[in-house]
Amino acid sequence: MVGQTALGKYRLLKPLGSGSNGEVFLAEPLRYPNFRVVVKRVHDHAANHPKFRQLFEAEIRSMRNFSHPYAVRLLDASVDDPIGPCMVMEYVPGITLEAMLEREKCLETERVAKLLGYLGHALEAAHHAGIIHRDLKPANLMVIHAGEPSETIKVMDFGFAGFVARPHIQLAELTGHGPVFALGTPEYVSPEMIRGDPVDTRSDLYSVGVILFEMLTGRLPFLYPQMEQVLAAHVKSPPPKFHQMGCGHVPAGVEATVQLALSKYANERHQSAREMVQEFGRVLGEQLWDSTAPEGWEPTEHSGRYIPAKTPASRPGLESTAGHDPFRMADAFEVAIPERLIAAKIRGFVEDVDATVLESEPGLIRLQVGLPSNYSSRPVTESSLVNWFKARLKPGVSRGKEPIAVELQMEKPDPTLTRMRVSVACAPVKDYLPRDLNLWRERCGKVHTMLKQYLGGS
Numbered sequence: 001m002v003g004q005t006a007l008g009k010y011r012l013l014k015p016l017g018s019g020s021n022g023e024v025f026l027a028e029p030l031r032y033p034n035f036r037v038v039v040k041r042v043h044d045h046a047a048n049h050p051k052f053r054q055l056f057e058a059e060i061r062s063m064r065n066f067s068h069p070y071a072v073r074l075l076d077a078s079v080d081d082p083i084g085p086c087m088v089m090e091y092v093p094g095i096t097l098e099a100m101l102e103r104e105k106c107l108e109t110e111r112v113a114k115l116l117g118y119l120g121h122a123l124e125a126a127h128h129a130g131i132i133h134r135d136l137k138p139a140n141l142m143v144i145h146a147g148e149p150s151e152t153i154k155v156m157d158f159g160f161a162g163f164v165a166r167p168h169i170q171l172a173e174l175t176g177h178g179p180v181f182a183l184g185t186p187e188y189v190s191p192e193m194i195r196g197d198p199v200d201t202r203s204d205l206y207s208v209g210v211i212l213f214e215m216l217t218g219r220l221p222f223l224y225p226q227m228e229q230v231l232a233a234h235v236k237s238p239p240p241k242f243h244q245m246g247c248g249h250v251p252a253g254v255e256a257t258v259q260l261a262l263s264k265y266a267n268e269r270h271q272s273a274r275e276m277v278q279e280f281g282r283v284l285g286e287q288l289w290d291s292t293a294p295e296g297w298e299p300t301e302h303s304g305r306y307i308p309a310k311t312p313a314s315r316p317g318l319e320s321t322a323g324h325d326p327f328r329m330a331d332a333f334e335v336a337i338p339e340r341l342i343a344a345k346i347r348g349f350v351e352d353v354d355a356t357v358l359e360s361e362p363g364l365i366r367l368q369v370g371l372p373s374n375y376s377s378r379p380v381t382e383s384s385l386v387n388w389f390k391a392r393l394k395p396g397v398s399r400g401k402e403p404i405a406v407e408l409q410m411e412k413p414d415p416t417l418t419r420m421r422v423s424v425a426c427a428p429v430k431d432y433l434p435r436d437l438n439l440w441r442e443r444c445g446k447v448h449t450m451l452k453q454y455l456g457g458s
Helices: 052-064 097-104 109-128 171-175 191-195 201-217 227-236 252-261 273-284 339-353 384-392 437-455
Strands: 010-018 022-029 037-042 074-078 086-090 141-144 152-155 329-336 356-361 364-369 404-411 419-428
Touching: 010 037, 052 074, 097 141, 097 201, 109 141, 109 152, 109 201, 109 273, 171 339, 171 356, 191 201, 191 227, 201 252, 201 273, 252 273, 329 437, 339 364, 339 437, 404 437, 419 437
Parallel strands: none
Antiparallel strands: 010 022, 022 037, 037 086, 074 086, 141 152, 329 419, 356 364, 364 404, 404 419
16 A cells, blocks of 8 residues: 555555554655655445445544544545545654553553543543544554653544434344444443444443553453453453452552443443543542643634534424425424434334335434335336336335335434434335325325324424
């Protein structure tokens, strides 16, 4: 890869390292050869993940809308570059926490506290911006001025970051078929990601707990030869006590803070990065949150807080969304429902109306209701005459039974609250234009009402 050009404007100079998801290169912009940037190229196996594209694009969106002194900035990105999906980030000279721990094994408690403070500030800002990292680990943390009084940290590689405000319900959860994928690095992944439960900002705090455990003891909490054993331990096994590993020098309150972060369920942990940092500092008698705050930094319009996407306001009845398309009907309502119940509720609707689930992306689910059992939307490749003949033989439906394409969009106006806005749009399925507009409006209204009832909307 050295010598090749990313995005047509960044020449790769030398490799800096390789991880489970990608390889990293030092690069120079062609227009500014004295400047340095970092290019991360995603490995092919990661790019082949069934949800890669939307997760990668979500990462780009989230990083473009977020900046913080303790987080590496995204400069450029492309999912379709000739060398593969890649991101261009600011170059930060330093050493990864992973490399530092390999050299020093474990760190003094006061030093760990400072690093936690910097990390906590970056995460608190990201979480308030509606972003979760999902892959926190020492390899993604760059230590600057390591070992010096000015030692700080920068969070790199927001991995498969995602918007907290847009729940991602995987197809397997809606259909009951296929695996539920858990993203992240096995040694640091949260139990809820392994279980396939909805993930929020507190998943990142579990990963921070693993990192703290490693910095203080010199080892990971779960050491097993097989990945399956490690994942099972995250879900079921308590971490070992510090005194069992010869780490009795660590204050009991510090260990309690780490053990709390490693709780198996999110509601048992600290509820924010700030809370974790403050508790860690309280044990040591320090104002850790204040002493590690970035000096002189204030959030801008697009950093440190979530900017919600515009969604239709709630209306008293189903209405056409465009004058030129009288058959597309849409409405919105609000629900107060735990995210882990959303999949079960929608799956119940799917099963009761015999719907077909087409796709599920963060904040978006597409369904089709009433499709004939022998209908196929796949394009045919024969001659135009054969195509015309086959189109004429499409499965027929009776008047008022035309299939309905349903699109659900879900988003939290405030990621810190459980209340969610749901938009429902109904449209005809290709090849089946409704023959009675009034009857079509009535049927779309029933679909909307059913979904509202299933989700407990208001």
